Amino acid sequence: MIREACPTLAPQRREHIRLLVRESGVARVEDLRRELKVSVATIRRDLEVLEEEGKVRRVHGGAVSTENRLDEAVFDDKTNQFSKQKRAIAEEAYQLIGQEESLFLDGGSTTLCLARLLKNRNDLTVVTNSLRAAAELANSEPRVILTGGELRKISQTMVGPLTSAVLSQVRVDRAFMGTMGFCLKNGLTTTDPNEAFVKGLVAEQAVQVVLLADSSKAEKVSFARVSDWDKVDILVSDQNLPPIFTKSLPKRGLKVCVV
Amino acid sequence: MIREACPTLAPQRREHIRLLVRESGVARVEDLRRELKVSVATIRRDLEVLEEEGKVRRVHGGAVSTENRLDEAVFDDKTNQFSKQKRAIAEEAYQLIGQEESLFLDGGSTTLCLARLLKNRNDLTVVTNSLRAAAELANSEPRVILTGGELRKISQTMVGPLTSAVLSQVRVDRAFMGTMGFCLKNGLTTTDPNEAFVKGLVAEQAVQVVLLADSSKAEKVSFARVSDWDKVDILVSDQNLPPIFTKSLPKRGLKVCVV
DNA sequence: TTGTTTTTGATCGTTTTTGATGGAATTGCA
DNA sequence: TGCAATTCCATCAAAAACGATCAAAAACAA
Structure with a gap:
């Protein structure tokens, strides 16, 4: 089987990734794959989009946050x-x-x-x-x-x-x-x-x-x-x-x- | 049979969709079809109208809420x-x-x-x-x-x-x-x-x-x-x-x- | 009633998304 | 440096979703 029905919408999944990246500052492709239950290809494509949007910065093996987490955390706290x-x-x-x-x-x-x-x-x-x-x-x-x-x-x-x-x-x-x-x-x-x-x-x-x-x-x-x-x-x-x-x-x- | 009696008026159905989308932030076309008991074609047409009205934003596979999320850098396609x-x-x-x-x-x-x-x-x-x-x-x-x-x-x-x-x-x-x-x-x-x-x-x-x-x-x-x-x-x-x-x-x- | 408009559902070709594969690039380690 | 492991990228095929179109049913008007 090449592909199964997509359970989550792409923007939703990407938002999920964005939050995960922002939360811990970094995220590895492999971890994201396990978390989101999609292939690494999809994860990479998502990271590409998120980088395009300026939400994350890609690095070898995953992505790091570009957003200033500290300020937001203070306020959210x-x-x-x-x-x-x-x-x-x-x-x-x-x-x-x-x-x-x-x-x-x-x-x-x-x-x-x-x-x-x-x-x-x-x-x-x-x-x-x-x-x-x-x-x-x-x-x-x-x-x-x-x-x-x-x-x-x-x-x-x-x-x-x-x-x-x-x-x-x-x-x-x-x-x-x-x-x-x-x-x-x-x-x-x-x-x-x-x-x-x-x-x-x-x-x-x-x-x-x-x-x-x-x-x-x-x-x-x-x-x-x-x-x-x-x-x-x-x-x-x-x-x-x-x-x-x-x-x-x-x-x-x-x-x-x-x- | 091509079509059965329409059980709900179109605006009513669209309002229902709007609420569903707003409630969870996202909605898949397939889920909406099951929920509202109409064809996917109708769902798509409804989403088209709702997008025109600015109530939801269409994405591949469904729609996402336009409310909240200021940092979503996407106005339109x-x-x-x-x-x-x-x-x-x-x-x-x-x-x-x-x-x-x-x-x-x-x-x-x-x-x-x-x-x-x-x-x-x-x-x-x-x-x-x-x-x-x-x-x-x-x-x-x-x-x-x-x-x-x-x-x-x-x-x-x-x-x-x-x-x-x-x-x-x-x-x-x-x-x-x-x-x-x-x-x-x-x-x-x-x-x-x-x-x-x-x-x-x-x-x-x-x-x-x-x-x-x-x-x-x-x-x-x-x-x-x-x-x-x-x-x-x-x-x-x-x-x-x-x-x-x-x-x-x-x-x-x-x-x-x-x- | 009859004719017209609107709405819905089905079909079909096209586009998008996804996952797999194989080769290239990068990293870590000796 | 060289080598192995991992990660990345380009490509392709399958599946799902999409849009356009048409026909049937319903709503509406005369």
């Missing part, structure tokens, strides 16, 4: 670390959204979870300075507007004067924001001043500001001041949120949702 | 068909770039190839309205500035007044641009007026404008006027470029590179 809580928080936040609204999403893994939930909503306009959120929504229903600006690689967000210029031209019904830390005294803080400035600007202009922050951020203080509590309308967090917040914040006019 | 040429054009264009320059990259597969070549250059500033180019450079060396604006899903580029506003604030040494079509009489044309406007704006402001266009674009005229030849400084194309261009354009002050 962060995405997974508290993913249960974060997803729950994102789902709660999603409930706040009405019809035909315009939203802002900033960078961060929780807002990225929220972005995923918006994919099938064709009535929304989503403004974001997060490249990841934009990528997530790039082929889905909502209207997407990017703020532009200089790309801050570590957070994959756009910041700086160009970002501010665009933000001054738009207004959103609801802004969903993350933060690196929050406490009663200092309000919201984050590591990067540029990032903080953008968040502050959005907080000024949004009709409603929703802070998405799991309890691990509580009582943390970071370098750059984002805004005080009076700019925030709703805090969505998890059950481990220290009671002091659920007590104090409502007195200051905030609504606190714990999931 | 054209990308693969001319990829050798496009990469050669991009490599030629890369030679034009000096030290410490600021560049603009617009949307399109050839400029995306070029973006890939810039990954290890830490002396460059890259301005782009292409989400794909930005994603490609998101974890690499060059400084990246996104223009912002409304995301045009079909081309994955940012366009509109917000884009214009940001572009008016920056100046680049070299702009690399693609086009849907070019001819001596009408200059550069593309399908979307918004896209054309952005390109035109960039052409005005860049010190040097480099047009990256393989020969398949020659003598094609599209709907929206981008700019006339006098805005373009260099055309990089392939050997199949009709001789009329290599003759006429230098007389109009352009340099023509054929790879």
